[in-house]
Amino acid sequence: MRRNVLSLLLTVGMISIPTGFLLAQESKATRLELEAESYESRGYFKKGQELREKIKKIRTQNYQRGYAEPDYIPPNQNIPASNNGSLEFFNGKWEVGFRGYQNASMFRSGKEWSFDDARIAFQAGTPYFPRSEIGYQNIRSLPFINEWNDKRRESNTISPRIAYRHSSKKWGLEYVHFQSNTSRNYFTFGYVDTFQYGNQIDAFKNADHKLVVQVFEEYSSNKGFSWEFGLRFGGMNTQSAQHSMTLGQTSLFKDQINYIAPSTGFKFYHHFTNVWSYELGGDLFFTPEAKLKYKRDLFTTAGGYTRFSGERIAYEEAYSIFSEKNLDTVLIGLNLFSQLNWQPLANHKFHLGVQYLEYNWRANESRAPGYRAVNIESYVAAVKDYYLSSGYYEGDGQNGRPNRSYAIANLYLGYTYVF
Numbered sequence: 001m002r003r004n005v006l007s008l009l010l011t012v013g014m015i016s017i018p019t020g021f022l023l024a025q026e027s028k029a030t031r032l033e034l035e036a037e038s039y040e041s042r043g044y045f046k047k048g049q050e051l052r053e054k055i056k057k058i059r060t061q062n063y064q065r066g067y068a069e070p071d072y073i074p075p076n077q078n079i080p081a082s083n084n085g086s087l088e089f090f091n092g093k094w095e096v097g098f099r100g101y102q103n104a105s106m107f108r109s110g111k112e113w114s115f116d117d118a119r120i121a122f123q124a125g126t127p128y129f130p131r132s133e134i135g136y137q138n139i140r141s142l143p144f145i146n147e148w149n150d151k152r153r154e155s156n157t158i159s160p161r162i163a164y165r166h167s168s169k170k171w172g173l174e175y176v177h178f179q180s181n182t183s184r185n186y187f188t189f190g191y192v193d194t195f196q197y198g199n200q201i202d203a204f205k206n207a208d209h210k211l212v213v214q215v216f217e218e219y220s221s222n223k224g225f226s227w228e229f230g231l232r233f234g235g236m237n238t239q240s241a242q243h244s245m246t247l248g249q250t251s252l253f254k255d256q257i258n259y260i261a262p263s264t265g266f267k268f269y270h271h272f273t274n275v276w277s278y279e280l281g282g283d284l285f286f287t288p289e290a291k292l293k294y295k296r297d298l299f300t301t302a303g304g305y306t307r308f309s310g311e312r313i314a315y316e317e318a319y320s321i322f323s324e325k326n327l328d329t330v331l332i333g334l335n336l337f338s339q340l341n342w343q344p345l346a347n348h349k350f351h352l353g354v355q356y357l358e359y360n361w362r363a364n365e366s367r368a369p370g371y372r373a374v375n376i377e378s379y380v381a382a383v384k385d386y387y388l389s390s391g392y393y394e395g396d397g398q399n400g401r402p403n404r405s406y407a408i409a410n411l412y413l414g415y416t417y418v419f
Contacts, residue, residue, distance in 0.1 A: 029058045092172070095163040097416030099351065103154050105182040105204070107133045108405040133184075134202040135240045136255040136294055136363070136404065138389035140188050141247060141307055142198055147186035155181040161416070165216070172214045174228070178357070180408055181205040188244070192310040198244030206359075206406070208234040210283070212263060222272065228265035232285040232333065235259070236359070236406070248304020252297045257361065259290035259331050275343050282336040291326035292363045298385065307381065308388050319373040319382035331361040343418070351414035358407040 036051035109132065132139050157179050165172035183203040190196055212230030219225060240253040265283025272278075298307070300317040339353035369386055373379035 025058055025061075029055045032058075092164050092166040094419045095161070095165075095349075095416050096419070097161050097349070097351075097414055099159045099161065099353070099412045099414035101155075101157045101159055101178070101180070101355075101410045101412045103157065103180045103182070104409045105154060105180065106405075106407045106409075107204075108403075108407075109133050109135075132200070132202060132240060132253070134182075134204050135238050135253050136292065137253065137296060139240055139251045139253040139296060139298075140198065140200055140242045140244075141192075141249060141305070142188040142190040142196055142244065144190055145186045145188050145200070147184060153181075153183040155179075157181075159412075161414075165214075169218075170216055172216065172226075174210070174212050174214055176210045177208070178210075179205070179207040188242070192247065192305055194246075196244060196246045196305075198242060198247065198249070200240065200242040202238065202240045204236070204238050204406075206234065206236040208232060208357075210263065212265065212283075214267075222270065224269045226267045226269070228263070228267070228283055230263050231260060232263045232283075233260040248301040249307070250299045253295070255292065255294040257290055257292045257329060257331070259287055259329075261285040261287035261290070261331060261333065265335070277341045277343075279337075279339045279341065282334065284335075285333045286331070288328070288330045290329040290331040290361065292329045292361075293323045293326050295320065295322040296385075298382075300381075307385050313377070313381075315375065315377050317374075317378040317381045319371065319378040319385070321382055321386050322370050322372075323367075324370040325367065327363045327365055327367065329361050329363040331359065333360070334358045339414075347418050349416040349418055351412070351416065353410075353412050353414065355410040355412065356407070357410070358405065360403045360405050362403050 032051050032055050036048040036055070039045075039051065040048035159176065159178045161174070161176045163172060163174045181204060183201065185199070185201050188198045188200055210230065210232050212228040215227045215229075217225055217227075235256060235258040237257075238253070238255045242251045242253075243249070263283050263285040265281060267279055267281030269279055270277060297320045298318070300306070300313060302314065302316045303312055305311065306313055335355070335357045337353055337355040339351050341349055341351055343349040371379060371382045371386075373382050
């Protein structure tokens with residue numbers, strides 16, 4: 001009996017201690033409040049304000065909760081909601097990330113010089129007009145090249161990616177931007193009367209945007225695939241310069257291709273563990289409505305060699321050949337990739353991938369270009385230049401024209417934040 005009474009007294013005492021402390025603090029606050037009113041009534045407002053600050057501090061400690069209550073959200077209110085780091089808005093989930101690309105580019109210019117086609121060599125009358133590997137038209141006269149390997153420059157670029165997947169897991173959107181550039185610096189050499197040499201620089205840039213709608217299908221619990229339908233749009237740009245002191249020639253060249261192409265693709269997904277997965281896929285895009293424009297400027301000093309016949313000229317020749325209207329161009333592209341994904345945390349995903357991207361195009365250059373020349377000799381040289389370097393490749397307007405090809409092989413690392 002005595003033990004039960006003792007336990008009851010201890011319990012009551014434990015409850016009464018905080019209650020008594022609260023009453024003592026409130027009594028202190030009330031006393032300070034009366035003192036503050038007394039000081040203020042006698043004109044000591046600063047002293048009264050100091051006392052009221054103490055009162056505020058005491059009552060804050062007495063009545064403030066030790067934890068913050070969550071905000072009340074009506075159940076019918078449609079606002080962004082967070083669930084274990086997964087942020088959902090516009091009825092879907094988002095991914096934002098980037099990829100760091102290490103590029104290696106390859107070019108194929110069609111029929112690269114007259115030896116590829118006996119008809120061209122016969123009609124032109126000279127073998128000294130090979131194609132520039134990168135440039136759309138020919139800008140050099142000497143047939144052989146020796147590339148400075150340490151002067152070849154490939155780009156390392158960053159590519160952003162934004163993806164959206166609807167909460168139904170049936171469809172989504174994806175945007176990817178890709179860009180690359182490359183440059184070459186090499187000697188050209190050959191024989192016109194005697195040994196001749198020169199130097200050429202080519203710089204190539206391209207930028208590509210992909211915007212597609214994705215349609216998802218589940219094959220099994222850890223495998224799935226998606227179809228893509230959308231657009232590819234962008235452009236390719238070449239700037240080249242050639243100079244030969246022995247030939248007395250200098251030429252500059254620029255071209256630009258712009259396109260908007262319908263695109264369709266396919267992706268396969270496989271999650272083989274909780275944190276590891278891989279993707280395989282690709283897409284194809286095609287348009288006959290790409291547009292190409294070009295300009296070639298050439299200057300030959302008096303006493304230098306003509307562009308194709310190998311004869312010396314009596315006057316300085318300076319002329320420009322350019323597209324007065326954009327050339328209709330057929331463009332077809334192929335993009336293939338393989339990607340390994342690692343997602344150690346709910347919101348963070350890392351990628352390792354390889355990509356192959358190829359553009360093939362053929363321009364219809366049956367439309368004659370515009371000419372500008374400083375004299376009649378230059379004008380005649382410009383017309384001859386066009387027909388010998390371009391006309392026998394492009395001017396027939398038939399489907400037998402050779403394709404140009406630009407391919408990029410990429411190794412990339414990426415990071416994505418998964419909302």
